[in-house]
Each structure stands twice: as C-alpha cells, then as structure tokens.
Amino acid sequence: MRLVLLGAPGSGKGTQAARLKTDLAVPHISTGDMLRAAVAAGTPMGLKAKAVMDAGQLVSDDILLGMLEDRLSQADAKSGFILDGYPRNLAQADALDQLLAKIGQPLDAVIKLEVPNEAIIRRCEIRFAAEGRADDNPDTVRRRLGIFAEQTAPVADFYARRGKLQVVDGVGELDEVTARIKQALQRDPAVANG
Numbered sequence: 001m002r003l004v005l006l007g008a009p010g011s012g013k014g015t016q017a018a019r020l021k022t023d024l025a026v027p028h029i030s031t032g033d034m035l036r037a038a039v040a041a042g043t044p045m046g047l048k049a050k051a052v053m054d055a056g057q058l059v060s061d062d063i064l065l066g067m068l069e070d071r072l073s074q075a076d077a078k079s080g081f082i083l084d085g086y087p088r089n090l091a092q093a094d095a096l097d098q099l100l101a102k103i104g105q106p107l108d109a110v111i112k113l114e115v116p117n118e119a120i121i122r123r124c125e126i127r128f129a130a131e132g133r134a135d136d137n138p139d140t141v142r143r144r145l146g147i148f149a150e151q152t153a154p155v156a157d158f159y160a161r162r163g164k165l166q167v168v169d170g171v172g173e174l175d176e177v178t179a180r181i182k183q184a185l186q187r188d189p190a191v192a193n194g
C-alpha cells in the first residue's frame with residue numbers, strides 16, 4: 001500500500017500514520033520527523049533547515065526530494081509507505097509522481113484529513129505546551145495554516161483530478177478517525193482490487 005496523508009499542520013496525519021502502519025505493514029515516512037532528526041543530529045542540511053522550520057516556512061523542494069528519494073530507496077519502503085508531510089506544494093506533487101513512476105510504484109490512495117482551523121489552533125496549542133515545538137507557537141501556526149491554504153490545498157485538487165483523493169473527517173476520537181481512514185481505504189478501487 002502506497003498512501004499519501006494530506007492535511008493541515010495539527011490535523012492528525014502523524015498520529016494516524018503511526019496507528020495505521022502496523023495494520024498496513026508499511027513504514028510511516030514523515031518528512032517533518034526526518035527534518036527534525038537532521039536538526040537534532042546537527043547535519044549541514046539540518047542546520048540549514050532549522051531557521052526555515054522554526055519560522056513555519058517550507059524547506060526547499062530540492063532538499064526534500066533528495067531526502068525522500070533516499071528514504072524510498074531503503075528496503076522497508078519496497079512494500080509501500082504512508083507518506084506524511086509530503087507533497088506540500090504542486091512542484092512536490094509533480095516530483096513525487098515522477099519519482100514513483102521511475103521506480104514503478106504509483107500511489108494507491110490519497111487521504112485528506114479535514115479539520116477546521118479553530119480546532120487545529122487548539123491542538124497546536126496543546127502540542128506546543130507538551131512538546132515545545134517552536135513552530136507550534138500560535139503566530140507560527142497561523143503562518144503555517146496560511147501556507148497550507150495557499151500551497152498545499154492545491155495538492156488535494158491535483159489528486160482529486162486523478163481520482164485518487166478521499167476526504168476524511170479528522171475531528172473526533174482517535175479510534176473513530178482511524179476507522180474512517182480504514183473504511184476509505186477499503187472503498188479505494190486500487191486497494192479493493194488488491
């Protein structure tokens with residue numbers, strides 16, 4: 001199963017991907033987690049990315065594509081993946097299409113988690129208090145939501161036009177949202193046909 005999870009920051013992509021990966025028996029690939037690991041390890045790329053991330057902006061497409069290409073070439077991604085946080089703009093969606101065509105592994109499904117902005121802002125406040133992520137401070141969350149609306153929302157349309165997009169209500173108990181995603185995946189023809 002090759003799945004892309006779309007959704008605003010704080011919509012629950014990471015939480016849901018972590019729950020789904022066992023069932024789907026594929027790795028959870030979060031570009032945000034990979035970048036945070038690079039920042040924590042102090043790699044040259046991490047040092048470059050940190051200020052951009054703390055400001056809630058997008059890291060360059062070139063860096064992301066290189067990182068993703070490396071990750072998808074690892075053995076565990078041969079069985080598929082849940083991609084969380086990529087693609088974040090149309091250029092990345094195109095790059096992903098080309099990359100997956102090159103390795104002969106097209107996407108099976110794209111799920112967008114829909115959560116209203118007021119709920120997102122509350123969730124990020126809670127995460128800011130718990131984890132202290134600089135980009136979860138309220139001003140930066142508003143900037144990230146603006147970038148999402150401008151740059152990432154068109155990615156959902158890109159997949160809708162290809163008949164791959166399913167929109168799932170991301171509000172509710174974690175178990176409920178997980179169940180909704182699983183139902184949506186069963187409805188997906190690519191999955192239903194194995």
Ligand code: AMP
Pocket residue numbers: 009031032033035052053054056057058059060064084085086087088092135144
């Ligand atoms: P996330 O954990 O997915 O919210 O990502 C945290 C931050 O990492 C984002 O606000 C961006 O600065 C950066 N980032 C993660 N994924 C991408 C991506 N696909 N393109 C550009 N920047 C990204």
